[in-house]
Amino acid sequence: MAGRIGSLILKDTIQFARDKTILAVVFWLYTIEVLICGYGMTFEVRDLPVAVVDNDRSPLSRDLIDRFELSEAFEIVGYPADPETAEQWMRRGKAQYGLVVPVNFGRDWENGQSPQLQVLLDGTNSNAASLAKDYTAEIVNRFQRERATAEPGGEIVRPAVQIWYNRAQTLESFVVLSMILAAVLMVGTIHSAATITREKEVGTIDQLMVTPTRIWEMFLAKTVPTLAVGVLGFFPSLFIIWWFGVPIHGSLLLFLALTAVFLFSAIAIGVLIASITKTLQQALLLCFFGLFPIMFLSGTMTPIDSMPAAIQPWTQISPLRHYMEIAMGIFLKGVGFAELWPAALKMAIIGAVLYLIAAMRFRQNIKAG
Numbered sequence: 001m002a003g004r005i006g007s008l009i010l011k012d013t014i015q016f017a018r019d020k021t022i023l024a025v026v027f028w029l030y031t032i033e034v035l036i037c038g039y040g041m042t043f044e045v046r047d048l049p050v051a052v053v054d055n056d057r058s059p060l061s062r063d064l065i066d067r068f069e070l071s072e073a074f075e076i077v078g079y080p081a082d083p084e085t086a087e088q089w090m091r092r093g094k095a096q097y098g099l100v101v102p103v104n105f106g107r108d109w110e111n112g113q114s115p116q117l118q119v120l121l122d123g124t125n126s127n128a129a130s131l132a133k134d135y136t137a138e139i140v141n142r143f144q145r146e147r148a149t150a151e152p153g154g155e156i157v158r159p160a161v162q163i164w165y166n167r168a169q170t171l172e173s174f175v176v177l178s179m180i181l182a183a184v185l186m187v188g189t190i191h192s193a194a195t196i197t198r199e200k201e202v203g204t205i206d207q208l209m210v211t212p213t214r215i216w217e218m219f220l221a222k223t224v225p226t227l228a229v230g231v232l233g234f235f236p237s238l239f240i241i242w243w244f245g246v247p248i249h250g251s252l253l254l255f256l257a258l259t260a261v262f263l264f265s266a267i268a269i270g271v272l273i274a275s276i277t278k279t280l281q282q283a284l285l286l287c288f289f290g291l292f293p294i295m296f297l298s299g300t301m302t303p304i305d306s307m308p309a310a311i312q313p314w315t316q317i318s319p320l321r322h323y324m325e326i327a328m329g330i331f332l333k334g335v336g337f338a339e340l341w342p343a344a345l346k347m348a349i350i351g352a353v354l355y356l357i358a359a360m361r362f363r364q365n366i367k368a369g
Helices: 002-018 020-040 059-070 083-092 105-110 126-150 172-202 204-209 215-232 235-243 252-276 280-296 312-317 319-333 337-368
Strands: 048-054 074-078 097-101 116-122 158-164
Touching: 048 059, 048 083, 059 074, 059 097, 059 105, 059 126, 083 097, 083 116, 116 126, 172 215, 172 235, 172 252, 172 280, 172 319, 215 252, 215 337, 252 280, 252 319, 252 337, 280 319, 319 337
Parallel strands: 048 074, 048 097, 116 158
Antiparallel strands: 097 116
16 A cells, blocks of 8 residues: 555656646746745835925925935926826826925925925825825924024924825725735636636647637637626625725726726736646646736735836736726726726737737647647
């Protein structure tokens, strides 16, 4: 009996050692993925895009703005003419922070009055907003101490902080939406990869390839059911959204339509994985191998602006990043298609490119077979 068990263990060990795909996935999970997280994952706020409205344009206001510009936490992306334009920038995602310096800021300081700063924060990511508020207080306090020493008589600067889109600064909205979007991603990717790979194992795909059926027809047949399941599966999540009090400020119908676009790209990832793998075990492992970087690059774990500069451009290839932008925009900001079409277009392009690569892979497999 012991010999039989030993033989079975040896057989499975040899089979495992011969599977280069699984070995590569294991190596990635234990090394490269850990390295990426250690290098890029942070809960600090860095380079938060700031829109500055300087209505005073005095040496004192310039000194204060320079302190924000020199801070690692903030990056000034422009100087809109008025607070309304700054709000538009925040709605479009161009800025996540607005600093409004009032008229007579410098004169009020010199006359011993208490000038008031207006601080506008995007609360869709409550953790980033809370940290940004703390960094603001730190910069303003240091400014006051140093200015009070140089110019006795100046009064306290009072930042008037306004949190937009998530005034209570609760994590529930961000976490609930992030988990639902991740579930949509997993349904689209894993279901499509598993169904195609399972048919490859039993030989159904090979039988289809010797018929007049075209590759794009097979892709369409695999895409439509998964897309329907993914969209319809969102409806039970509405109860979770209601239960946690997540607001719906925008169009739910628009969100469902753009969810279908996202599922198109998620299913394309699964189809590409199926074109690479030979067994269901390989496909499932490769799904989990691929899904983590996609989620990491989406900004659900770490704010994109806080990631190292070398990693930030790569976030554009994650369809989940653009889906997050859509969900936060519709649910928390109430924006419409006019602001969200660039994100939808990027998801569609990612899906089309992945489908094209998968089709090329399947054609290569047919010729090799």
